[in-house]
Amino acid sequence: MNMGTRFIATREAPVHERVKQAIVAATELDTRLVMRPLRNTERVLNNDAVERLLEKERALGKELRFEHILEEVAGVYPKIMLDGDMDAGVWSCGMVAGLIHDIPSCKELIDRIMAEAESLIRERLQGMLASSFVSL
Numbered sequence: 001m002n003m004g005t006r007f008i009a010t011r012e013a014p015v016h017e018r019v020k021q022a023i024v025a026a027t028e029l030d031t032r033l034v035m036r037p038l039r040n041t042e043r044v045l046n047n048d049a050v051e052r053l054l055e056k057e058r059a060l061g062k063e064l065r066f067e068h069i070l071e072e073v074a075g076v077y078p079k080i081m082l083d084g085d086m087d088a089g090v091w092s093c094g095m096v097a098g099l100i101h102d103i104p105s106c107k108e109l110i111d112r113i114m115a116e117a118e119s120l121i122r123e124r125l126q127g128m129l130a131s132s133f134v135s136l
């Protein structure tokens with residue numbers, strides 16, 4: 001299992017409350033892909049810095065270099081994650097933000113994932129298991 005964004009919106013995550021609330025508020029339509037022309041594609045939550053960066057990408061076209069976007073991407077994580085300065089730069093966020101509606105503890109989150117996995121195995125995969133045993 002590869003899960004990133006979901007764990008930022010947990011009680012224990014050492015990030016500013018505004019970051020957690022931004023993930024809860026986001027829909028699956030609120031992320032953008034940036035730095036594609038630099039072959040360094042990153043999915044990020046939309047904000048003012050993302051709009052600025054995408055405008056530079058459009059305006060500069062093939063001339064775009066990392067130097068042009070340092071203000072939006074370099075050293076911005078502490079300002080966003082620790083200070084909660086939500087437009088300080090671009091920050092990674094999965095489309096899964098659209099499915100995140102609460103801020104549970106990590107224990108609650110993992111218990112929930114395990115319970116959902118167990119019910120999925122029992123309800124949807126049971127038939128597959130039974131038929132494969134018969135054929136063995």
Ligand SMILES: Cc1cc2nc3c(=O)[nH]c(=O)nc-3n(C[C@H](O)[C@H](O)[C@H](O)COP(=O)(O)O)c2cc1C
Pocket residue numbers: 002003004005006008091092093094095096
């Ligand atoms: C805050 C944050 C920082 C990330 N930084 C990187 C990174 O430096 N390089 C990378 O390849 N992926 C990065 N990712 C993407 C994670 O690999 C991605 O979140 C993971 O594949 C799980 O997807 P999910 O966040 O939609 O659950 C980052 C994700 C987040 C949320």
